[in-house]
Amino acid sequence: MDSSNPNQKRWIDEHHNGTRYGLEGQIIVTEKSAYQEITIFESKKHGRGLLLDGCWMATENHEKYYHECLVHPALCSSQSLKKVLIIGGGDGGSARECLLHQEIEHLDLVEIDQRVIELSQKYLTGIGGKAWRDRRLHINIKDGTRWVAEADNSFYDVIIVDGSDPKGPAEGLFDKKFFQNCHRILSPGGVFATQSESPEAFQRIHIETVKILRDVFEYADPLYGWVPIYPSGIWSWTFAAKDNARYLQPITTRGKKIEEDCEIWSLSWQKAAFNAIPAFVERELNK
Amino acid sequence: MDSSNPNQKRWIDEHHNGTRYGLEGQIIVTEKSAYQEITIFESKKHGRGLLLDGCWMATENHEKYYHECLVHPALCSSQSLKKVLIIGGGDGGSARECLLHQEIEHLDLVEIDQRVIELSQKYLTGIGGKAWRDRRLHINIKDGTRWVAEADNSFYDVIIVDGSDPKGPAEGLFDKKFFQNCHRILSPGGVFATQSESPEAFQRIHIETVKILRDVFEYADPLYGWVPIYPSGIWSWTFAAKDNARYLQPITTRGKKIEEDCEIWSLSWQKAAFNAIPAFVERELNK
Numbered sequence A, B: 001m002d003s004s005n006p007n008q009k010r011w012i013d014e015h016h017n018g019t020r021y022g023l024e025g026q027i028i029v030t031e032k033s034a035y036q037e038i039t040i041f042e043s044k045k046h047g048r049g050l051l052l053d054g055c056w057m058a059t060e061n062h063e064k065y066y067h068e069c070l071v072h073p074a075l076c077s078s079q080s081l082k083k084v085l086i087i088g089g090g091d092g093g094s095a096r097e098c099l100l101h102q103e104i105e106h107l108d109l110v111e112i113d114q115r116v117i118e119l120s121q122k123y124l125t126g127i128g129g130k131a132w133r134d135r136r137l138h139i140n141i142k143d144g145t146r147w148v149a150e151a152d153n154s155f156y157d158v159i160i161v162d163g164s165d166p167k168g169p170a171e172g173l174f175d176k177k178f179f180q181n182c183h184r185i186l187s188p189g190g191v192f193a194t195q196s197e198s199p200e201a202f203q204r205i206h207i208e209t210v211k212i213l214r215d216v217f218e219y220a221d222p223l224y225g226w227v228p229i230y231p232s233g234i235w236s237w238t239f240a241a242k243d244n245a246r247y248l249q250p251i252t253t254r255g256k257k258i259e260e261d262c263e264i265w266s267l268s269w270q271k272a273a274f275n276a277i278p279a280f281v282e283r284e285l286n287k
Helices: A064-075 A093-099 A112-122 A124-135 A143-148 A167-175 A176-185 A203-216 A250-255 A267-273 A278-284 B064-075 B094-100 B116-124 B125-133 B144-150 B169-172 B176-183 B203-216 B254-257 B267-274 B279-286
Strands: A009-016 A019-031 A037-045 A047-052 A056-059 A084-090 A106-111 A137-143 A156-162 A188-195 A221-227 A234-241 B011-014 B019-032 B037-043 B047-052 B057-059 B083-088 B106-109 B136-139 B158-160 B188-195 B219-226 B235-240
Touching: A009 B019, A009 B169, A009 B176, A019 A047, A019 A056, A019 A112, A019 B011, A037 A112, A037 B116, A047 A112, A047 A124, A056 A137, A064 A156, A064 A188, A064 A221, A064 A234, A084 A093, A084 A143, A084 A167, A093 A106, A093 A124, A093 A156, A106 A112, A106 A143, A112 A124, A112 A137, A143 A167, A143 A176, A156 A176, A167 A176, A167 A203, A176 A188, A176 A203, A203 A221, A203 A234, A203 A278, A221 A267, A221 A278, A221 B019, A250 A267, A267 B267, A278 B169, A278 B235, B019 B047, B019 B057, B019 B116, B019 B188, B037 B116, B047 B116, B047 B125, B064 B094, B064 B158, B064 B188, B064 B235, B083 B144, B094 B106, B094 B158, B106 B116, B106 B144, B116 B125, B116 B136, B144 B169, B144 B176, B158 B176, B169 B176, B169 B203, B176 B188, B176 B203, B188 B203, B203 B235, B203 B279, B219 B267, B254 B267
Parallel strands: A084 A106, A084 A156, A106 A137, A156 A188, B083 B106, B083 B158, B106 B136, B158 B188
Antiparallel strands: A009 A019, A019 A037, A019 B019, A037 A047, A047 A056, A188 A234, A221 A234, B011 B019, B019 B037, B037 B047, B047 B057, B188 B235, B219 B235
């Protein structure tokens, strides 16, 4: 990111391997936390946005393209929905989508960087919103890899991994050991979900992540959608389960209760999107 | 586009409403034709690319994300496949995808701007390739709206509209009158296809285009995919037919012959993608 002049109208671009995606606007705050550079940006087009180490994470007007597709395919297909875990997700978007589901009794949010939460609560109220005041939400400032190593067997009904790219603080969230712990602490009828990068901009990481999940879990499948602010615009989330590929068939009664709150996700979108796999990805996954 | 210094290593960005998408590289040639500014760019990441009036049209390494999704859903579902029409498509990518189908006997390419074809033939050999030498291809330098006004009833088995945004030379390719002529010259078991913009970056145009096509044709449905170099990265193509929504069910034997040449399109992708409609689009279309 090129961010030498805060408080000035300008463009901020995320650069990625000979491509760049930028928004016009103004930096509100930029600071170095113990883990990363955190920037809050007021964009002309997409509301306020968050960048970590120069990479776009979320904007108020666009974040549903990402959060709905990560959260609802898992929450609409897990057998039970009492105890849910989010690893990362410090902007509050995944928590907000989870808390639409009234069946959830206890939601653990485990974020390594307290400053991401504090700055999101202060400046990105359009993302977390009232989720931060929901009594079901429990915020834990801790390393997610440690949290899953220490949690009890079969404790969570749904586990959602909402981290950034696998460099810096999120690196451990793509390791086999981490996924093995997630498998261990997931209930038998539960669903695991992780953001799994772009099959175009991060093809090797994406394919490897799906393959590791297929090795660790009994069932695992990717889903492709769009996140306009991320490199290439194509994004993926990968879902996994123990007893069957239950994420392929969302529970209609549960989905109907949240459909009207959603911009991208719907019951019919979820059912179709798991089968709309670009040909080159299908070939790579079958190698 | 910001293109004041040709022949220099640099970034070229397409700007769109507070967002921009750029590639790093070098301008090879930029000229004003009778219709538009044409730029050929050597990018570091995606091979050579074409811009018209500062908007990305295609790059050698990425154009299949667009051309396959425009062409094959139509060509794999039309009853007959002898006579095919492309309006626009001066870079040669749609013609190349069409000519994979050996059933085609006669392919008319109707491009308004001869310079787009000439520069593409000279510099973008990775896009048109050997299609330009195929004896089934007939190049016609003419306004597409005139061509469809003058063609015979039920003449074409497939009509493909491969134009740019509805401003400048492509403006008439979004008019009801144009679509009515396309309907008239399409055979009863034929399929019509058009690029129909981004449901995010050009939402109003997209929704209106689908609605006009549903008014003019007996059946019409949009399909959503990814074009990383276009505004928002989400792109759409809309298909229409007279006798039934035949584009929803591609012909397996025909599709099998081209599947191994495709990067995005596959029989299973086509069947699923027509049902993977983002919730906000579904609501807008039903208004």
